[in-house]
Amino acid sequence: MNPVIETIMSHRSIRQFKDERISNEQISSIIKAAQMAPSSRFMQTYSIIGITNPLIKKELGKITGLTYVENNGHFLLFCADLHRLTIKASDKEKQNMQDMLESTQFYQIATIDASLAAQNAALAAESMGLGVVYIGAIAKGLPEIDKLLNIPSHVIPLFGMAIGFPDQQPEIKPRLPLEAVYFENQYNTNMDEQQELIEGYDQKMKAYYETRSENQRADTWSCKNIALFQKKADAHFSQYVKEKRMNLL
Amino acid sequence: MNPVIETIMSHRSIRQFKDERISNEQISSIIKAAQMAPSSRFMQTYSIIGITNPLIKKELGKITGLTYVENNGHFLLFCADLHRLTIKASDKEKQNMQDMLESTQFYQIATIDASLAAQNAALAAESMGLGVVYIGAIAKGLPEIDKLLNIPSHVIPLFGMAIGFPDQQPEIKPRLPLEAVYFENQYNTNMDEQQELIEGYDQKMKAYYETRSENQRADTWSCKNIALFQKKADAHFSQYVKEKRMNLL
Structure with a gap:
């Protein structure tokens, strides 16, 4: 490196x-x-x-x-x-x-x-x-x-x-799996594959949120994003x- | 460095x-x-x-x-x-x-x-x-x-x-003078100062465009930008x- x-x-x-x-x-x-x-x-x-x-x-x-x-x-x-x-x-x-x-x-x-x-x-x-x-x-x-x-x-x-x-x-935050952000030749619209990748990442982030040295909480990456987006847009x-x-x- | x-x-x-x-x-x-x-x-x-x-x-x-x-x-x-x-x-x-x-x-x-x-x-x-x-x-x-x-x-x-x-x-392209992009505490709206800075940079870029190893032309930074913006927006x-x-x- x-x-x-x-x-x-x-x-x-x-x-x-x-x-x-x-x-x-x-x-x-x-x-x-x-x-x-x-x-x-x-x-x-x-x-x-x-x-x-x-x-x-x-x-x-x-x-x-x-x-x-x-x-x-x-x-x-x-x-x-x-x-x-x-x-x-x-x-x-x-x-x-x-x-x-x-x-x-x-x-x-x-x-x-x-x-x-x-x-x-x-x-x-x-x-x-x-x-x-x-x-x-x-x-x-x-x-x-x-x-x-x-x-x-x-x-x-x-x-x-x-x-x-x-x-x-x-700590350094774990990123999404590479396969969830990087596609070859076309956008990956196989939702089963994508859901599985995000599900795995959610579990990883849950462990991270629970055990990091500061600001611990029980949450997943998807849940926090979905909750954020339940509000109205700021006009x-x-x-x-x-x-x-x-x-x- | x-x-x-x-x-x-x-x-x-x-x-x-x-x-x-x-x-x-x-x-x-x-x-x-x-x-x-x-x-x-x-x-x-x-x-x-x-x-x-x-x-x-x-x-x-x-x-x-x-x-x-x-x-x-x-x-x-x-x-x-x-x-x-x-x-x-x-x-x-x-x-x-x-x-x-x-x-x-x-x-x-x-x-x-x-x-x-x-x-x-x-x-x-x-x-x-x-x-x-x-x-x-x-x-x-x-x-x-x-x-x-x-x-x-x-x-x-x-x-x-x-x-x-x-x-x-x-060649590496010369950038705008630092004072033209970086301001302290508020945006610099002193137009005389700004015009002078851009004028100096236009002369520098003119020399660069005329003498670079490829794609030489007679132009200034401001002129090329202003010319580009004379068109209609792409709807x-x-x-x-x-x-x-x-x-x-």
């Missing part, structure tokens, strides 16, 4: 950090690593906002309800960003750009660009012995975050990333995206 | 591969690396389809118009996949899940999950001396690909990835996503 694959295979999310900021040199390496990710048509349609102001971190901690959003070595917010593409356009060109800026296709493209950059950032941080955790819970207060960070149209925050010196060493979410003039067409 | 950051910083897309398949062992390492990516609420909402059938590869080459989609060491298709979450649900539970399955929020989440997995796969491949290129051009024929690969509802192909033994060594794209029962709410 080479050092890259070793770093990848050692990933666990870290949610408890030492009270120590990461250095500006580390931040710079992490951002430069993010920038080296591939991007669709080389458009680089993402932005990253680093939060150093303790008041803003406190506010983000409140919005997400997560202590480690406030208490970490650094906090990054990853945004899908189509706005930058318009900066050098004339008024007339800008006008003509609206249709594609507002399309689902470019909302998806910018989301992918930002995600590829983020995973480079995460691995760069982990390769330096830092821990990271992605923060999807920013979705709980997108309009507030938007205002707080002065985010323009055609830009939306996708997720945060807390980074820092790990103050815990959780505010798609409304927010549309108000930012993305995903309209 | 540690070996992980070195691999990240050496990325260039490879579009010409030697006529040699990568080994099953390499494929397995790449997929396992993909699986170790973080995923939202540990839902692992992605699937990967590896294409080994030469007829299907030929077809995908035709759809995308790209020779390297057919000619490579292996081809992966990354999909956002919410379908798997329903496999163990009862009919009644499945019914209740539809709302969230059809939401923009979970379309975005699955897109991010698949992208994080893909970037792990890309770096794992590159760490073994292989080259990769992401293929966004599958968007040219989503309904055909859907049929060809038997893809169920709540699953959509996002992009392909051609992998193989590199038969070219292109078939968002229609396809909606037909797959995603991004509806």
